Structures are given as C-alpha cells and as structure tokens.
Amino acid sequence: TGEVVWRLGGEKSDFDMGYGTRTDWQHDARLHPGGLITIFDNGGVQKDVQSRVIVVEIDEDDMRATLVGEYTHPDKILAATQGNAQVLPNGNVFVGWGSEPHFSEFSRDGELLFDASFPSQVESYRAFRFPWKGLPEDRPAVVAESGSGEEVTLYVSWNGATEVDTWQVLAGGDPGKLEPAGSAPRKGFETAVTLDTKEPYLAARAKDSSGRILGSSEAVKPAEPTASTGQTRS
Structure with missing residues (x-):
C-alpha cells in the first residue's frame, strides 16, 4: 500500500x-539477511572527523537498533557527498568514498585489504567490485627478434586480456600456414618466449587455462639485432 512501516534514525x-547508530547525510542504506x-x-562536515560505513542490527520486536560493525579509512576520509558500501560474497566490505576519489576493500573484521584512488578531481557516486573478464577485440601484439644461431625470441602481449594462461608460438614458411613450435606460460603484461627455429614467419596464440584458443597475433618476421647494440627493442 506504500504505508511507512518504520523509520530508522532522524527526529522521528x-x-x-x-550507541554509534546515528548518522549524518547518509547514503546507500541496504537491508541484508538477519536484520542487518x-x-x-x-x-x-562541520563536526565529524571522518566518514564511515556502519552495520546496524535492527530488532523489530524490541524496536532497537544496535551497532555491530564499523569501517573507517586509516587516512580519516571525510566525504561531503555520495558514497556506498557493498558486502561481498566472502563477507568483505567494498567501499566507495563518494566525493573523495577513493575506493577500498575491508575484511569482515575491518582490516584494510585494498585501497586505490582516482585522480583528485574525480568523484564516484557508487563503487562496486564484480568478477570481470577481458577479451579485447584487437589481436595480440608480437615482436620477434633473431638471436645467435637459430635462436629467436618473441615478445608477446595482449592489453586488456585477463584470461590468457599460455602463449603458444607458431612458425612456418608461409604466414598462412603456421604450425605449433613451442609455448610458455603468461608472465605479466609481456611474455618473452625463446626457441630455435629456421622458419621465416612467427606468430603467437593465446590460450586459457583449459587450452581454449582465445586469439592469435599476426605473423611477423624476426628482426635482426642492430650492429651497435645487439638489440632491436628500446
């Protein structure tokens, strides 16, 4: 019917x-199982040192509100506007600090586990953490360098790809007819793979942890090191 059942806080x-359950200029009140x-x-802003996230237990029989949890930033962030809190599946709490450009994750017990910030002029009305997988529309980038003898090193990366587990190297005499020639686990943003091959064309293929192919680079020819430095990459 739209009738107000109860009010929490305020003059009415x-x-x-x-103790500790009253708030000022609050945002993002969310009801959770168990009356939390x-x-x-x-x-x-004129009277408090910092903003906070509180967890309040409400007893609708005795009509009492009790503070059972509180999360504050060690830098005593005071957000004049906006802000939110997200309870994660493992019980951690992810906090967006509104008009202050920070976002943080706390353990269930209040330990600060993660803290980051946007540029100083950025405000964030809400901040959330969710599982995310990145699969770029462009192809992996690769550079190949010749070494001594038949040794070739490939430097391969794929900006934004989160699911790459292994880089497979392809080699062949024709860019359209390449065969597997080696592989290496992904190591950070850029992975270097060294192998021996006489083939003039090389490419890299990205695979996830199950072996599924995610994408392949274009075929490239190994570049010769310069005489002065012995290197082709800066």
Missing part, C-alpha cells in the same frame, strides 16, 4: 538508536 525514528543494514555515514 521508530527505533531506540543505540549497512549504511554509508558521510558524517557532518
């Missing part, structure tokens, strides 16, 4: 507000 609170509510408490 239906609950007896226990998370609230981003911005705090009063």
Whole structure:
C-alpha cells in the first residue's frame, strides 16, 4: 500500500538508536539477511572527523537498533557527498568514498585489504567490485627478434586480456600456414618466449587455462639485432 512501516534514525525514528547508530547525510542504506543494514555515514562536515560505513542490527520486536560493525579509512576520509558500501560474497566490505576519489576493500573484521584512488578531481557516486573478464577485440601484439644461431625470441602481449594462461608460438614458411613450435606460460603484461627455429614467419596464440584458443597475433618476421647494440627493442 506504500504505508511507512518504520523509520530508522532522524527526529522521528521508530527505533531506540543505540550507541554509534546515528548518522549524518547518509547514503546507500541496504537491508541484508538477519536484520542487518549497512549504511554509508558521510558524517557532518562541520563536526565529524571522518566518514564511515556502519552495520546496524535492527530488532523489530524490541524496536532497537544496535551497532555491530564499523569501517573507517586509516587516512580519516571525510566525504561531503555520495558514497556506498557493498558486502561481498566472502563477507568483505567494498567501499566507495563518494566525493573523495577513493575506493577500498575491508575484511569482515575491518582490516584494510585494498585501497586505490582516482585522480583528485574525480568523484564516484557508487563503487562496486564484480568478477570481470577481458577479451579485447584487437589481436595480440608480437615482436620477434633473431638471436645467435637459430635462436629467436618473441615478445608477446595482449592489453586488456585477463584470461590468457599460455602463449603458444607458431612458425612456418608461409604466414598462412603456421604450425605449433613451442609455448610458455603468461608472465605479466609481456611474455618473452625463446626457441630455435629456421622458419621465416612467427606468430603467437593465446590460450586459457583449459587450452581454449582465445586469439592469435599476426605473423611477423624476426628482426635482426642492430650492429651497435645487439638489440632491436628500446
């Protein structure tokens, strides 16, 4: 019917507000199982030292609100506007600090596990953490360098790809007819793979942990090292 069942906080609170449960200019109140509510408490800019996230347990029988959890930033961030809290599946709490360009993750017990920030002029109304997989539309990038004898090193990367587990090297006499010639596990942003081959064309193929092919680079010819430095990459 739209009738107000109860109010929490404010001048007309239906609950007896226990110690630490009152807020100022709050945002993102969310109800959770077990009668718990998370609230981003911005705090009063003129009177509070910092903003916080609180976890309040409400008892609808005794109409009492009790503070059962609190999350604050060690740098005492005070967000004048905006802000939110997300309870993650493992019980950790992810916090967006609104008008202050920070976002943080806390353990269930309040330990700061992760903290990052946008440029100083950026504000974030809400910040959330979710599983994400990146599969770029462009192809992997590869550079090949000749070494001593038949040795060739490939430097391969794929900006934005999150699921690459292994790089497979392809080699052949024709760029359209390449065969597997070696492989190496992905190591950070750029992976170097060294092998011996006489083939004039090389490419790299990205595979995930199950062996599924995610993408392949274009075929390239190995570049010869310069006489002065012995290197082709800067």
